[in-house]
Amino acid sequence: MTTINRQWRLKTRPVGAPSTETWDYTETEIPTITDGQLLIKIDYISIDPAMRGWLNDAKSYIKPVQIGEVMRAGTVGEVIESKHEKFAVGDYVAGHDGVQSYAVSDGTGLHKVDPNLAPLPYYLGVLGMPGMTGYFGLLKTGQPKAGETVVVSGAAGAVGSLVGQIAKIKGCRVVGIAGGSEKCKFLVDELGFDATIDYKNENVKKALKQTCPNGVDVYFDNVGGDILNDVLTQINLHARIVICGAISQYNNTEAVKGPSNYLSLLVNRARMEGIVVFDNIKEYPIAMKEIAGWIQSGDIKVKDHIVKGIETFPDTLMMLFNGENFGKLVLKVEE
Amino acid sequence: MTTINRQWRLKTRPVGAPSTETWDYTETEIPTITDGQLLIKIDYISIDPAMRGWLNDAKSYIKPVQIGEVMRAGTVGEVIESKHEKFAVGDYVAGHDGVQSYAVSDGTGLHKVDPNLAPLPYYLGVLGMPGMTGYFGLLKTGQPKAGETVVVSGAAGAVGSLVGQIAKIKGCRVVGIAGGSEKCKFLVDELGFDATIDYKNENVKKALKQTCPNGVDVYFDNVGGDILNDVLTQINLHARIVICGAISQYNNTEAVKGPSNYLSLLVNRARMEGIVVFDNIKEYPIAMKEIAGWIQSGDIKVKDHIVKGIETFPDTLMMLFNGENFGKLVLKVEE
Numbered sequence: 079m080t081t082i083n084r085q086w087r088l089k090t091r092p093v094g095a096p097s098t099e100t101w102d103y104t105e106t107e108i109p110t111i112t113d114g115q116l117l118i119k120i121d122y123i124s125i126d127p128a129m130r131g132w133l134n135d136a137k138s139y140i141k142p143v144q145i146g147e148v149m150r151a152g153t154v155g156e157v158i159e160s161k162h163e164k165f166a167v168g169d170y171v172a173g174h175d176g177v178q179s180y181a182v183s184d185g186t187g188l189h190k191v192d193p194n195l196a197p198l199p200y201y202l203g204v205l206g207m208p209g210m211t212g213y214f215g216l217l218k219t220g221q222p223k224a225g226e227t228v229v230v231s232g233a234a235g236a237v238g239s240l241v242g243q244i245a246k247i248k249g250c251r252v253v254g255i256a257g258g259s260e261k262c263k264f265l266v267d268e269l270g271f272d273a274t275i276d277y278k279n280e281n282v283k284k285a286l287k288q289t290c291p292n293g294v295d296v297y298f299d300n301v302g303g304d305i306l307n308d309v310l311t312q313i314n315l316h317a318r319i320v321i322c323g324a325i326s327q328y329n330n331t332e333a334v335k336g337p338s339n340y341l342s343l344l345v346n347r348a349r350m351e352g353i354v355v356f357d358n359i360k361e362y363p364i365a366m367k368e369i370a371g372w373i374q375s376g377d378i379k380v381k382d383h384i385v386k387g388i389e390t391f392p393d394t395l396m397m398l399f400n401g402e403n404f405g406k407l408v409l410k411v412e413e
Numbered sequence: 414m415t416t417i418n419r420q421w422r423l424k425t426r427p428v429g430a431p432s433t434e435t436w437d438y439t440e441t442e443i444p445t446i447t448d449g450q451l452l453i454k455i456d457y458i459s460i461d462p463a464m465r466g467w468l469n470d471a472k473s474y475i476k477p478v479q480i481g482e483v484m485r486a487g488t489v490g491e492v493i494e495s496k497h498e499k500f501a502v503g504d505y506v507a508g509h510d511g512v513q514s515y516a517v518s519d520g521t522g523l524h525k526v527d528p529n530l531a532p533l534p535y536y537l538g539v540l541g542m543p544g545m546t547g548y549f550g551l552l553k554t555g556q557p558k559a560g561e562t563v564v565v566s567g568a569a570g571a572v573g574s575l576v577g578q579i580a581k582i583k584g585c586r587v588v589g590i591a592g593g594s595e596k597c598k599f600l601v602d603e604l605g606f607d608a609t610i611d612y613k614n615e616n617v618k619k620a621l622k623q624t625c626p627n628g629v630d631v632y633f634d635n636v637g638g639d640i641l642n643d644v645l646t647q648i649n650l651h652a653r654i655v656i657c658g659a660i661s662q663y664n665n666t667e668a669v670k671g672p673s674n675y676l677s678l679l680v681n682r683a684r685m686e687g688i689v690v691f692d693n694i695k696e697y698p699i700a701m702k703e704i705a706g707w708i709q710s711g712d713i714k715v716k717d718h719i720v721k722g723i724e725t726f727p728d729t730l731m732m733l734f735n736g737e738n739f740g741k742l743v744l745k746v747e748e
Contacts, residue, residue, distance in 0.1 A: 139679075139681075307671070334673045334675075336675055337672070338669045338671035340669075341669060343687035344659075345473050345689070347692060349686040352676070352678035352683055
């Protein structure tokens with residue numbers, strides 16, 4: 079076994095898009111664990127849009143990653159040493175243990191996962207943070223009712239693809255906004271979306287009118303910017319807009335683009351509400367069980383996009399912002 | 414008695430601020446009423462920010478005023494002829510009977526008011542549409558709890574001054590945003606606001622930090638634009654933003670300014686929701702009774718700004734957008 083821990087650390091806070099300047103690649107000795115600790119060999123690292131926010135030195139729902147610190151990330155791996163009473167060698171665990179090949183943990187934020195129940199990467203996606211985000215964001219905040227029209231942006235991503243599929247299960251008409259004909263075809267043919275809008279090749283506002291002839295009741299927003307603004311022109315009375323993210327705006331060097339059509343909220347007595355997944359942590363088990371059931375029954379299909387090699391981390395992260403991932407983006411530590 | 418009805422009609426739809434080009438002043442014979450109709454001598458006409466929206470040829474919560482039509486407005490007046498079984502000569506009635514000195518009505522949207530219970534202009538303000546807007550917008554959508562901080566813009570206006578006073582009754586810390594030291598002094602000294610921000614002479618963001626040391630839990634927005642955007646930087650977890658209006662944006666010739674800080678809704682799991690008063694019409698009597706009680710007990714004070722002479726209508730309307738009114742703006746038909 080190697081004694082080297084490969085790590086990506088925050089070197090400088092990016093202005094705009096992260097670049098090679100943002101990161102330091104370091105190799106250190108794997109530390110020795112003490113009582114109450116365990117050592118995890120990380121197999122998969124989750125690559126999520128939220129990571130961009132964690133790089134900003136701003137008050138937010140979670141403290142920023144510090145300069146010199148190993149980059150925060152969701153992880154899943156195997157316990158290979160343990161002096162912790164709750165975890166044994168051979169256990170598989172999911173947590174937030176960072177962009178590194180090994181992690182020492184005192185168990186905080188860790189939970190055991192079963193690799194026989196689902197492939198390990200699922201615990202970073204549909205059964206992990208993105209899954210919980212989509213589940214609670216749509217059901218609690220979006221409150222879709224059968225027969226309503228649900229629109230979701232970033233529809234081919236980890237959160238969006240789950241949101242659309244849950245909305246279908248709930249009896250809604252579902253329209254996904256994604257970039258490129260391949261993703262759009264997948265959403266309709268494989269995931270059962272009713273229609274899609276290819277924002278890279280279509281006029282979104284026109285396409286919304288065509289694909290949502292009865293207007294939009296729930297909009298689950300992962301992208302912000304012009305697409306949010308266009309959807310606001312098509313919402314129905316008492317529509318719910320779930321603000322989950324704004325990936326189009328995260329690497330802005332200028333101010334975020336505010337939705338100039340926000341007065342549509344007034345005209346339509348509609349609501350725009352932000353969500354943060356961690357607020358639902360006590361209910362995660364309920365959601366995981368229900369989603370796992372839908373996967374088993376075939377109602378929910380999962381698409382992972384796995385990139386191999388921890389050394390690719392900076393480029394792999396950028397795939398998110400360039401819309402190059404197709405499904406839940408996961409970094410496999412070993413090539 | 415005169416036989417002439419003086420009326421202001423929409424001549425052309427304004428681009429930007431209404432001007433003399435917007436209106437036609439006409440004099441016609443007062444029509445003869447037929448069975449089921451009544452004739453109202455209008456005493457007071459309500460001048461409200463919402464009127465600007467009614468001039469736009471756009472899909473909204475109410476159909477636009479048509480070219481050539483008498484301008485829509487809230488009114489209160491006396492029945493001087495009646496062939497309607499529910500209304501008798503001498504009744505005082507409130508309704509939406511337009512910017513004119515006499516109106517023929519079939520009773521639609523009319524309700525009787527008691528001039529002995531409250532001065533007639535109150536039925537256009539605190540006991541009329543603005544009162545209902547403030548009452549339901551704050552209590553139903555804002556949901557203020559004792560000890561929370563409530564910020565209201567347009568605080569010296571008809572809606573804002575009521576919102577602040579109701580929030581005080583509910584045990585909140587109340588901060589009003591208004592233009593000019595005279596209005597600000599009035600809000601604190603006469604209406605019991607805890608603090609004010611004079612947006613014409615203060616940096617709103619800085620002043621919010623000073624006057625809301627515990628952050629903002631409820632923001633009742635009548636103005637939009639930069640002030641909404643500044644408040645978004647100061648909201649607390651689970652804050653509620655009530656979108657009632659955006660008077661700063663109504664006469665824009667360019668696109669409305671969207672709130673670029675809207676992602677604060679995400680970070681704070683906060684909500685921004687639009688309201689339209691007419692949705693609560695069935696509950697108006699409950700609200701009117703409660704507000705009347707508060708007026709009697711002295712918990713709510715009323716300030717009207719009455720301008721005399723229907724001929725001043727175009728200039729009087731512009732007072733709203735220039736922030737020149739101080740209290741509920743009402744046009745008295747006769748000089």
